[in-house]
Amino acid sequence: MGRLQSVRKGSWTEEEDLLLRKCIEKYGEGKWRHVPARAGLNRCRKSCRLRWLNYLRPNIKRGDFAVDEVDLIIRLHKLLGNRWSLIAGRIPGRTANDIKNFWNSHLSKKLNWENSSTLTAMRLPNSDASCPSPSGSMGLAMGSGVDETLQQEEEGFTGPAPTELNPLEEEEDSFWKSLLFEVEEEASKSFRDGSSDTAHGKDDLFVGLEGLFSDGNLWDMIGSD
């Protein structure tokens, strides 16, 4: 009937945020198709969903990424590639959009630059105390600690050392194991379904893991902020 009402685009107002928040509180997440009408918003369902997921959802962290978060992002990206939602699922309080933006604006250039320069110049002599080492609860599970990984790399280290783990390390260990399990499940499923998504197949997964564990000094690569 030619009633193609144009939906609003652009930045969200506080009033719109309030309406959306109230709607989600009342009806819960999901059923995004109904959200605009329920909330009384002249927005498309995608816009509502995005706004909620990236901005309004409780427990969302704003501001700078912590050292351990950055380290985790780098490693997860090495393992998973540009699968931001998967990466975000492993970093509490951070959204896929946040991580994607952060990667694109901070890390990708830095890593590209450093990677290309280290090919010829090898490691830059700046791995001193000014480079923070990952130390939070989400830090490295395997051979955590910058000097350790560096040493392992120089000694031809290619996998996690079978050392005894303290409780914190055990927690981290289980984190990586569960992640590995999830990704492997997905890869297996794709494999069984004959999916053409070979970019994330099992082989690549283990290539990624190998790189993940045998990785050199990430903080050397990206420098310290």
Add this chain to the structure above:
DNA sequence: AAGACGGTCAACCGCTCCTTC
């Protein structure tokens, strides 16, 4: 002081995957 430039981030777009019928 002001224009140019680059970086950041919120939001949109289009595609793929998933679910339902």
Add this chain to the structure above:
DNA sequence: CGAAGGAGCGGTTGACCGTCT
């Protein structure tokens, strides 16, 4: 089993802001 619609994802865009010249 296939089609259609919905949901989710990653890539891209554009506005805004800070820095540089």
